[in-house]
Structure formats: structure tokens, C-alpha cells
Amino acid sequence: MRFVALALVLLGGLVSAGAQTGARHLQFDDGPAHNKSQVPGLLWQAIHSAHHAHYSGEKTVQFLHNGKSFSHEELVYRDGVKTRIEFPAGSHFAGQVIVEDANGRKHYFPDRNEVVVLPPRREESLDRLLRLVDRAKQGKVGLAVASGQRIAGLLTSQVVVSDESGNVTQRIYIEPKSGVVLKRELFEAGGSRWGAFEYSQVDLNPPPFDPSLFQFERRGVRTVTPKDLLRKLVVGKEFVGVSLPPSSGYLLEESRLDKIDGTPVLIESYVKKGETKEGSKLSVFEISGTVEPSQFARFSRNDFHAASIQKDGKTYVVVGSLGLDSLNQLAQSLN
Amino acid sequence: MSELDGKLASSSQQTVARLVKALPEETPSMLWRSTLNEALLAQSTRAQRKRLIWRFARPTVGLSLACVLAVAVFVLPVSRHSQAGLRDTPPAVSSPDSLAAGLFQIHRDDVRAVDLAGTGLNPIEATDEQSKAPATSQDDYSESDLDL
Numbered sequence: 001m002r003f004v005a006l007a008l009v010l011l012g013g014l015v016s017a018g019a020q021t022g023a024r025h026l027q028f029d030d031g032p033a034h035n036k037s038q039v040p041g042l043l044w045q046a047i048h049s050a051h052h053a054h055y056s057g058e059k060t061v062q063f064l065h066n067g068k069s070f071s072h073e074e075l076v077y078r079d080g081v082k083t084r085i086e087f088p089a090g091s092h093f094a095g096q097v098i099v100e101d102a103n104g105r106k107h108y109f110p111d112r113n114e115v116v117v118l119p120p121r122r123e124e125s126l127d128r129l130l131r132l133v134d135r136a137k138q139g140k141v142g143l144a145v146a147s148g149q150r151i152a153g154l155l156t157s158q159v160v161v162s163d164e165s166g167n168v169t170q171r172i173y174i175e176p177k178s179g180v181v182l183k184r185e186l187f188e189a190g191g192s193r194w195g196a197f198e199y200s201q202v203d204l205n206p207p208p209f210d211p212s213l214f215q216f217e218r219r220g221v222r223t224v225t226p227k228d229l230l231r232k233l234v235v236g237k238e239f240v241g242v243s244l245p246p247s248s249g250y251l252l253e254e255s256r257l258d259k260i261d262g263t264p265v266l267i268e269s270y271v272k273k274g275e276t277k278e279g280s281k282l283s284v285f286e287i288s289g290t291v292e293p294s295q296f297a298r299f300s301r302n303d304f305h306a307a308s309i310q311k312d313g314k315t316y317v318v319v320g321s322l323g324l325d326s327l328n329q330l331a332q333s334l335n
Numbered sequence: 336m337s338e339l340d341g342k343l344a345s346s347s348q349q350t351v352a353r354l355v356k357a358l359p360e361e362t363p364s365m366l367w368r369s370t371l372n373e374a375l376l377a378q379s380t381r382a383q384r385k386r387l388i389w390r391f392a393r394p395t396v397g398l399s400l401a402c403v404l405a406v407a408v409f410v411l412p413v414s415r416h417s418q419a420g421l422r423d424t425p426p427a428v429s430s431p432d433s434l435a436a437g438l439f440q441i442h443r444d445d446v447r448a449v450d451l452a453g454t455g456l457n458p459i460e461a462t463d464e465q466s467k468a469p470a471t472s473q474d475d476y477s478e479s480d481l482d483l
Contacts, residue, residue: 063451065462074455083454093456100454107460125453128446170450186447195451195458254459260437261430269445269459281449283442289428295435304439315428319442 039133040145042174043159047133049179050126054079056209057152057202058088063195073200081122082214099216106216114222116229119251119271127280132161140164148173151182152199167191178204226252230268233257238288239266242316242334249273250282250330264288282320284334291315300324307331 055078062071073091077084081102087093095110105118135141141161148156154175161170168191173183183198227243233255234241244250250270258265265285272280296306296317307327308317318331342348428434448457 059455061451061455061461063448063458063461065458070458070462072456072461076455085455093461098454098456105454121449121452121454121457124449128449184450186451194447197451197453197455256459256463258441260441261433263428263430263434265434265438267441281442281446283438283445285438285441287428287434291428291431291434295431296438298432299435299439304442306435306438317438319438 039136040143040159042145042157042176042179043129043133043143043172045176045179046159046172046174046181047126047129047179049181050122050129052080053178053180054206054209055178055180055202055204056206057199059197059199061195061197077209077213079209079214081120083122084213097216099214101214108216108218108221112222113220114224115216115218116224116226118226119253119273121271123274124271124280141169142166149183151175152202154182154202154204156182173198175204180204226254230255234266237266238264239286240312240314241266242284242286243268244270244282244284244330245333245335248330248333282318282322282330285315285317285319287315287317289313289315291317309334 056076058073058075060071060073062069064070072093073088075086075088083098083100085098087096097106097108099106100120100122102120102122105120107116107118108114109116132141132143136143141163144160144162146158146160148158150156151173156173157176159170159172159174160168161172162168167187167189169187171183171185172181174180175182180202182202183196185196186194188194230241230243230252233239237257239257241255243252250272253269253271255266255268258267265287268284268286270282270284272282290310290313291308293308296308296319300306304319304321305324305327306317306319307324307330308315309331310316316331316334318327318334320327320330322330444458448459452458452461
């Protein structure tokens with residue numbers, strides 16, 4: 001009897017997983033939720049590639065942070081939903097290894113002999129592309145195709161993303177046959193480039209990868225979670241380090257301390273488990289001091305809203321692209 | 336006995352007896368007695384007052400010491416704690432406008448970082464000094480260590 005029940009549970013799980021996978025493929029391959037005619041086929045090609053791409057290469061990532069320019073190289077191995085990232089010898093990050101599949105992400109730090117277990121990010125970046133499609137459908141962003149550049153020896157076409165006023169916010173360079181994004185540029189409101197990545201070499205037809213390339217198992221390594229890191233971060237500090245419960249569907253990705261205009265702030269970054277059109281990213285801020293909720297309402301725009309609660313002399317703020325009611329519920333659930 | 340009577344009746348003894356009898360009789364005056372009595376009374380009142388004072392002063396001093404001890408042990412820490420609590424209770428943030436704008440900017444940057452980083456290092460990880468430490472020789476590993 002017990003075996004029959006177990007078999008039924010397993011069968012149920014398989015049916016449910018199959019239904020979800022089917023739904024995803026329907027959404028991306030056939031796109032019933034979106035009108036393809038309003039979205040360049042090239043972008044659909046890139047979205048499709050997020051599921052099926054098989055390549056390896058080396059890319060340079062550049063961005064501005066606190067007025068400084070940063071740059072690093074990554075060695076990328078990609079097989080559908082699986083990714084492995086290493087860093088070349090001589091890099092600040094040499095020795096670190098990142099492996100990711102549909103279920104999770106492991107980031108190995110050799111100096112700390114630690115593996116940080118994180119939610120996967122592939123879905124998050126895919127969500128961003130889907131959100132772009134949705135916003136284009138609503139007329140909130142403009143998408144246009146233009147000729148691209150030769151990148152890593154390959155010809156590309158570019159999708160130019162602009163805001164409602166026509167300001168270019170992104171340029172996405174896509175290899176048209178594979179749909180692989182070989183270069184992406186992001187621009188500030190004033191038109192200056194904030195960040196970009198670009199492949200310097202890429203192999204779009206590598207031999208099949210050994211499955212073990214996307215696993216990371218090392219005896220004696222300490223496994224830590226983002227929650228462990230949050231607890232460590234607030235020890236001896238003025239912050240409580242409350243977090244969203246797992247039942248919220250949001251998973252803690254990272255936490256850090258910062259100062260805004262001299263006010264210390266604890267920043268927690270969350271990602272929604274599974275794909276969502278509402279935007280998977282959420283930030284929770286803990287502030288020592290009281291801030292009236294009306295202050296946040298003033299900065300709420302179409303893209304982001306904020307809900308806040310005050311407790312024991314502290315203000316907790318949840319910022320995301322969800323509606324105010326949902327954000328308020330999430331703020332109330334902080335513990 | 337007769338010898339003693341004989342000695343008392345001696346001329347020298349009779350002379351001393353006459354001299355003693357000749358001394359004027361001094362009776363203490365009423366004034367002196369009254370002064371003495373007053374002095375004695377005053378002395379006894381002072382002693383009584385002193386005893387009375389000590390009778391009340393001793394428990395009072397004891398009680399006061401107990402109170403001081405109680406205050407030192409129980410009241411002061413609580414008061415210090417509550418004062419500290421008051422001090423720790425942060426006031427309203429001085430520049431809420433720029434703070435609110437800053438929070439939105441941080442969220443916006445985190446979101447667009449996803450577009451940039453994809454599955455790679457995001458800008459926060461890439462600028463985190465802690466994560467930049469290169470591997471030491473002790474941490475070096477081979478493919479066999481990784482069980483790859």
C-alpha cells in the first residue's frame with residue numbers, strides 16, 4: 001500500500017513537472033501570451049536560445065560602480081539551462097567556479113573554501129527579456145532591429161531598445177543563426193554607457209560537454225546559504241536582518257550594507273522562484289530610523305513601487321515592480 | 336583599752352581635738368547645690384538626647400544604606416538601560432527624500448545588473464573585495480580533487 005502511494009506521488013510529480021515544462025515551451029516557442037508581430041523575430045530567437053544554446057567562449061564584462069569603472073573576464077560554458085563559469089589565470093577571481101542548472105547555482109570561493117548555494121539566475125535574465133517583450137507590447141519601450149557588428153569573428157544584428165521618448169536604453173547584439181547574445185550595452189538616462197559585455201571569442205558548435213562540467217562536488221568545502229551570510233553580516237551591527245519567509249515565493253539572493261547620505265542601510269536582494277512576468281527581482285531595505293511612507297510613494301513610478309512598515313524604531317522597505325497591495329503584503333510578512 | 340583611753344587623753348590629742356573643734360563649720364550653700372543639680376540635670380538630658388538620637392539614627396542610617404544599595408543594584412542599571420534604549424532609538428532619518436531616491440536607485444541598478452551579468456558575476460559580486468582574494472597555494476586544487 002505504501003509503495004502504491006509512493007508511486008502515485010511520483011507520478012503526480014512527473015505529470016506536474018511535465019505540465020510546467022510544456023507550459024514554458026508553449027510560452028517561449030509559440031508565444032501565445034505575446035503578439036510576435038510587435039516583437040522582432042531576432043529577440044524571439046534570443047529568448048529561444050536561452051533554453052537551447054550550446055556554446056563556449058570568453059567574454060569581457062565592464063560596468064561603472066560608484067563612479068569607478070570595473071572590468072573582468074569570464075570563461076563561459078553553456079548547455080541549454082546549464083552554465084559553468086570560470087575565470088582566467090591572473091584574474092582577481094581566478095579559482096572561483098560557478099555552476100548553475102535549472103534548480104540552483106553554486107559559487108565556489110577557494111580562498112574561503114566555501115560554496116555559496118544560490119537561486120539560479122538564468123531564469124531571472126530570461127524574465128528580463130520577457131518583460132521587455134511585454135513592455136514593448138504595451139508601448140512602454142520601443143524595439144527596433146539594426147545591423148550589428150562583427151563580434152568574436154561573427155556577424156551580428158542588433159535589437160535597439162528605447163524608452164517611450166525614443167532614448168536608447170540598450171543595444172543587444174545577437175548572432176542571428178544561433179540566437180546567442182554576443183554583446184549587450186546598457187545606457188544611463190543621459191545616454192552614457194553604464195555597462196556592457198562582449199565576447200572576445202566564442203565557439204557556437206563545441207563538442208558535447210561532459211555532464212560533470214556542470215556539477216561541483218568537493219569534499220571538505222563548507223556550504224553556506226545567503227541566509228547564513230545575512231546572519232553573519234548583521235552580527236554586532238545595528239540591523240536585525242529580517243527576511244521574507246519562504247512561503248512568499250521569493251528567495252534571498254544576497255545581502256550587503258551600504259550608506260545612503262550617511263544613513264546606514266541593510267540591502268537584501270530577492271528573486272522570485274520560477275518565471276514571472278511581474279519582474280522577479282525584489283529589494284528589501286532595513287533602515288535605522290523612521291521614514292514616512294509618503295516619502296517612498298513620491299518616487300513610485302510605473303516600473304517600481306515601494307511599501308514600508310515601521311517597527312522598533314526601524315523602517316523596512318520593499319521595492320519591486322509588483323503592485324502596491326502585493327508589496328504591502330510582503331512587507332507585513334517580514335520576520 | 337585603758338591604754339587607748341590614756342593615749343586619747345594625751346595632751347597632743349587634746350590639742351588636735353581643740354583645733355578641729357575650733358574650725359568653722361562649712362555647710363554647702365543652696366546656690367551651689369542648685370547649680371550642681373542644674374549641671375547634673377543638663378548632663379543627663381544631653382546623654383538622654385544622645386541616646387534618643389542614636390536610637391532613631393541607627394535604623395535610619397541602616398535603612399539609607401540599604402536604599403543606596405538597592406538603587407545601585409536594581410534601579411541604576413534599569414535606568415541606564417532605558418536611557419541607552421532611548422539613545423539607541425533612532426530618530427527620524429535626516430534626509431528622507433534622498434534616502435528614498437537612493438533606495439529606488441539601488442533597486443534599479445540591481446535589476447539592470449541582471450541584464451548585464453546574466454549568469455555571470457553581477458556588479459556587486461565583482462566589486463566585493465572579499466570575493467576578489469586570489470586562491471592561495473593551499474587552496475589550489477586539481478580536477479581529481481573536484482571529482483570531475
